[in-house]
Amino acid sequence: MATITxxxxxxxxxEPTDWAFFRSLREDRSIMRYMAAIAPEKETRRVFxxxxxxxxxxxxxxxxxxxxxxxxxxxxxxxxREEADIGYTVVPAAxxxxxxxEALRAVCxxxxxxxxxxxxxxxxxxxxxGSVRVLEKAGFVRTQVLEKxxxxxxxxxxxxxxxxxxxxxxxxxxxxxxxxxxPHGSRKDGFGEMQPIWLSAGDDNxxxxxxxxxxxxxxxxxxxxxxxxxxxxxxxxxxxxxxxxARTFWKELKGAGEEIYYWQQEDNGRWKQKA
Numbered sequence: 001m002a003t004i005t006x007x008x009x010x011x012x013x014x015e016p017t018d019w020a021f022f023r024s025l026r027e028d029r030s031i032m033r034y035m036a037a038i039a040p041e042k043e044t045r046r047v048f049x050x051x052x053x054x055x056x057x058x059x060x061x062x063x064x065x066x067x068x069x070x071x072x073x074x075x076x077x078x079x080x081r082e083e084a085d086i087g088y089t090v091v092p093a094a095x096x097x098x099x100x101x102e103a104l105r106a107v108c109x110x111x112x113x114x115x116x117x118x119x120x121x122x123x124x125x126x127x128x129x130g131s132v133r134v135l136e137k138a139g140f141v142r143t144q145v146l147e148k149x150x151x152x153x154x155x156x157x158x159x160x161x162x163x164x165x166x167x168x169x170x171x172x173x174x175x176x177x178x179x180x181x182x183p184h185g186s187r188k189d190g191f192g193e194m195q196p197i198w199l200s201a202g203d204d205n206x207x208x209x210x211x212x213x214x215x216x217x218x219x220x221x222x223x224x225x226x227x228x229x230x231x232x233x234x235x236x237x238x239x240x241x242x243x244x245x246a247r248t249f250w251k252e253l254k255g256a257g258e259e260i261y262y263w264q265q266e267d268n269g270r271w272k273q274k275a
Contacts, residue, residue: 001055002114006106009099011058011072014051018059021068022048024091031089034128056115060090060103069094072103074111074120082118083168084111100134105239108138119168139236141169141215149211150182150196157198157209157228161216166199173197217245222256237264 004011026044057073070090077083111117124131184197192206210229235242262275
């Protein structure tokens with residue numbers, strides 16, 4: 001089984017000696033309130049046994065230290081090997097130190113480069129602000145943003161990095177919440193001019209969108225930009241590649257005389273205008 005090393009962390013498969021640590025996680029109310037009810041020990045042992053056999057699940061530790069800090073893992077869909085869910089926990093004493101962010105980025109890189117996975121999704125309760133921030137900083141798109149845009153009556157386009165991501169987001173928007181309904185479509189669905197939210201990896205705009213979301217490092221030329229009232233370039237501030245691309249885009253917009261603003265999410269979850 002694989003191991004993953006980052007500048008600070010070492011991610012290794014579960015071992016039988018990790019049982020006490022895993023049980024303490026599953027009995028910690030501050031952690032489990034965001035996951036599930038605390039289960040009887042028999043059930044926790046069953047879950048732990050599955051962890052021992054899982055191929056893409058890891059215990060998080062600092063490099064050259066033995067104390068576990070948390071766990072993180074991928075669950076690749078048996079129906080679609082190109083799609084996976086990701087989940088993680090960090091012990092309370094180690095939270096707020098960037099450990100979840102560092103581990104999350106490493107496992108996502110591992111998934112995209114070492115497995116068949118092309119799309120990763122995560123599920124998080126809205127009141128779990130810490131986890132929401134971790135995911136957004138890593139480039140995950142919160143679908144509630146699209147709900148708010150849709151509610152304004154504006155037509156929206158989401159431009160992503162490739163066609164595989166188009167179809168993943170297309171499917172996910174129908175299924176992420178049983179109580180939510182976000183009408184949308186892609187070229188595969190057709191009727192582009194009728195779609196309130198259009199998903200694409202290209203520069204097409206059949207529904208006359210006035211709001212554009214750029215995700216997954218998607219780019220747009222300055223001429224195509226002019227058809228939109230507002231453009232949101234969402235990128236991972238912890239990724240040097242993403243930051244450099246965003247800086248280049250910023251300079252292009254600045255040079256073209258566009259009105260631009262930069263907002264950054266702070267540790268308390270609030271967004272603050274930086275420029």
